[in-house]
Amino acid sequence: MSFVNLARKSLEARGRLFEEYKSVLDDTKITDADKRERLERLDAAIEAKTEEVRDFTAKAEAEAEARNLDGKLGKLFVPGTQEEGREAPGMDARSLLLAVANGEIREGLITPDMEMRAPGGNVQAAAGKVSDAAFAGNTTSVQFIAQVQEVMREHSPFLNLVSTFTTSHGETIRYPVKNAWMSPTTDVTILPEGEKYTFGKGGFTTKDLTVAKYGTGVQLSAELLTDSEVDIAAIAADDAGQALSDRITADMLAKLQVAVPVGKKVVMVGAAATTKVSYDNLIDVQHNLRTGYRRNAAWMFGDLQLAELRKIKDTAGNPIWNPSYQVGAPDTLLGKPYVTDATITAKATGAGGTINTDLIWYGDFSKFKLRQVKGITVSRSDEYAWDSDMVSWKLTWRGGGDLMDLESVAALRTAAA
Structure with missing residues (x-):
């Protein structure tokens, strides 16, 4: 159970104690001594629940702050700093996908059966090359x-x-x-x-x-991806997205x-x-x-x-x-x-x-x-x-x-x- 739920339950219990306190206070059938004893006991219970609520609330706030910091750390991800086979801590889905598209993360995402290394046979006829003048020359990488x-x-x-x-x-x-x-x-x-x-x-x-x-x-x-300042990958991504x-x-x-x-x-x-x-x-x-x-x-x-x-x-x-x-x-x-x-x-x-x-x-x-x-x-x-x-x-x-x-x-x- 989360600290937020624990805090809510303690708060509900504290509310019930308050209702009981008011009921005893309005009760005319018990003696003053008995009423005083019950009210003192309820006072102590209410104070204890109040401290419990404060404690759970503080822990919930700390937990939320930790998640917030974790998200910020994910945005500061530097390629190559994660442990092998593990996702970068705190990375959200968008950052992870961008890192994959830019070739920054591979471990745990590409399995051996996905890798094919046929000598030259996998170069497609429509592949973009520097030697293809109609394909706009050299380029740099982009968030594909x-x-x-x-x-x-x-x-x-x-x-x-x-x-x-x-x-x-x-x-x-x-x-x-x-x-x-x-x-x-x-x-x-x-x-x-x-x-x-x-x-x-x-x-x-x-x-x-x-x-x-x-x-x-x-x-x-x-060569197309690294040798120039023109983002040919951005153009290719545009073409693919439009066609799809x-x-x-x-x-x-x-x-x-x-x-x-x-x-x-x-x-x-x-x-x-x-x-x-x-x-x-x-x-x-x-x-x-x-x-x-x-x-x-x-x-x-x-x-x-x-x-x-x-x-x-x-x-x-x-x-x-x-x-x-x-x-x-x-x-x-x-x-x-x-x-x-x-x-x-x-x-x-x-x-x-x-x-x-x-x-x-x-x-x-x-x-x-x-x-x-x-x-x-x-x-x-x-x-x-x-x-x-x-x-x-x-x-x-x-x-x-x-x-x-x-x-x-x-x-x-x-x-x-």
Whole structure:
């Protein structure tokens, strides 16, 4: 039991003694001598509990201070100072991952069966080398993991809108899906006295939330990482993070596109290649959702689509796009915030262009559940291509997702050409 809990228990016991003290003090049925004796005994017990509370509190404060100092020491970690096979004391998860990415910690993290030293055979054709002029020359090292994670967050607004949860294993999860509403006329009745209730089963079904493994790799030469002031590893981390987030987002948007019912998709009138999005289109999409979903709703579309939307005016001639003049406040479209995502296809512009594409999404995207297994994993190996002085990174993400409330998102869809 922690010192905090011990202090709480002592404090509760002290409170009970106080209540007993007041009860004896108000008791008119006992003699003055008996009352005085009981009160003195309770005084001593209360004082003892008070000292006990002070002692446990002091120990709890010392324990908390020790944890605080331990965390500060973790930030002062110097590579090579830890004992072999042991994690640096006080290192938090982020510091540990950064140290691994920079090659500062290996013991206990890379096992012999993970090390592969095939002579020259593990140098990939797409590996970055100083001799490759198109690969920007010499470089220095960078905090690879943090860079990848930051790029994924910034590059895919969709991944920031959805509800993400993490599981420790990748087994299939059967998740409840809301696909309709109970009927207020048939499922809700006015009951005379003694009448039976009408039971509705609700509008639920289930979906199997499975996971897929997404992976990519980056390989750079030791010369690229050490010989220059240009952080080519940062560029490689950016590329890997963007590619990974684009692939995950594209797959999740495909799931969203399939999940949104036909009744929630407004179809534009006219040829897909030439018809522009109208003010009326957006109003139709917005009011295709019930009021409760519009409360937390946002728009989502591609960046080229935004250029077109910024030109649209309402019936009074005012732009429906409103820029924000307050720091931290988002720009709005018809009074609601929006995000642009690079993976959303632009509207078809001619022969061979994409048609029947969901161009604009609107809704409460928190109803889309993104399940990941242990989050993103970035592994660095200096041994995989050891005899060629190549440093390798492997990026892995396991997860999946789907829309779990089919009433929560609407879309504007181009008409078939």
